[in-house]
Amino acid sequence: MPVVAFLGLGAIGTPMARHLATPEFSLRVWNRTAAKAADFASEHDATHAATPREAVDGADFIVTCLSTSADVEALLDGPSGIEAGLADGAMFIDCTSGDPATSQRIAVRLAKKNVAFLDAPVSGGVAGAEIGTLTVMVGGDAKALERANAVIDAFAEKIVHCGAVGAGHALKAINQAMLAVHIWSLGEGLAALARAGVKPAVALEVINASSGRSNTSQNLFPQRVLTRAFPRTFRLALLDKDVGIAARVLREQKIPAPMIQLAAELMSMARRELGEEADHVEAVRVIERMGGEVID
Numbered sequence: 001m002p003v004v005a006f007l008g009l010g011a012i013g014t015p016m017a018r019h020l021a022t023p024e025f026s027l028r029v030w031n032r033t034a035a036k037a038a039d040f041a042s043e044h045d046a047t048h049a050a051t052p053r054e055a056v057d058g059a060d061f062i063v064t065c066l067s068t069s070a071d072v073e074a075l076l077d078g079p080s081g082i083e084a085g086l087a088d089g090a091m092f093i094d095c096t097s098g099d100p101a102t103s104q105r106i107a108v109r110l111a112k113k114n115v116a117f118l119d120a121p122v123s124g125g126v127a128g129a130e131i132g133t134l135t136v137m138v139g140g141d142a143k144a145l146e147r148a149n150a151v152i153d154a155f156a157e158k159i160v161h162c163g164a165v166g167a168g169h170a171l172k173a174i175n176q177a178m179l180a181v182h183i184w185s186l187g188e189g190l191a192a193l194a195r196a197g198v199k200p201a202v203a204l205e206v207i208n209a210s211s212g213r214s215n216t217s218q219n220l221f222p223q224r225v226l227t228r229a230f231p232r233t234f235r236l237a238l239l240d241k242d243v244g245i246a247a248r249v250l251r252e253q254k255i256p257a258p259m260i261q262l263a264a265e266l267m268s269m270a271r272r273e274l275g276e277e278a279d280h281v282e283a284v285r286v287i288e289r290m291g292g293e294v295i296d
């Protein structure tokens, strides 16, 4: 039975890890806030490790789902870092929405220990993680992905090999930049329409039958903004991080990117205004404050 170490039981990591708590795998979990790992192990077919080093010791697969690539890289470091505990031939699957450059550095480092690295960020949100229907975009060696497939498949509906290490992270970041643009542009548009006397529900009915529609207009706004529910599933701070990565990818590739650069600035501003715990859709609250118009 393959031993899987899962590190990072956050909003999306927890439901992902649940799909690995099956008789098919021997699952060990670790989380920085230890109580979350202890609670997980008491409720699922898993053991919890006191340190990340203990979790990865001799594991066949290591899955990470932390906030940033810097957090993943930091786990490797130092005398108590996990790098020293990685087994020869192990597979490192990083599901963090990270940055390509850091992942490329990590992959080179791990290759020296005969540990394969895949960047495997996910999309589909907490709801998709709960029902195991995430889309996973993978960067790295195709043969390594074949080996990792059974583990990733536990929480995925769709697994797409995108290219070399870093390709998954680059693609995820661009997707997130588009999400930010959709949220902000729809927020501005609906605020103006509301002021002009068009109810947001009416505007969405038309937009969702027209070419401007998106997941943001079809799902996020009707379920979260118009209801004023604003559930906290994906932190704005993480979206800000993602759009910042997208802006860097564009700069590195020397593609002029005024729109994505502006989206990055708007997300950073919204994060500063709303704080670290706000949900990403709450960025709309900033538009509402600026314009003095509530979208409900």
Ligand code: NDP
Pocket (backbone or CB within 6 Å): 008, 009, 010, 011, 012, 013, 014, 031, 032, 033, 034, 036, 065, 066, 067, 068, 071, 074, 095, 096, 097, 098, 122, 123, 124, 125, 126, 233, 234, 235, 238, 239, 242
């Ligand atoms: P959360 O903020 O809910 O959780 C972050 C996790 O990372 C927690 O387990 C946290 O530990 C851990 N962590 C943060 N910093 C460190 C550190 N320095 N060292 C060790 N552990 C650390 O984030 P999510 O679960 O929502 O997101 C995780 C990743 O998945 C992010 O990259 C995000 O962008 C991405 N993602 C999230 C989606 C979502 O809908 N939530 C959708 C798609 C991708 P602790 O519990 O101690 O804080």
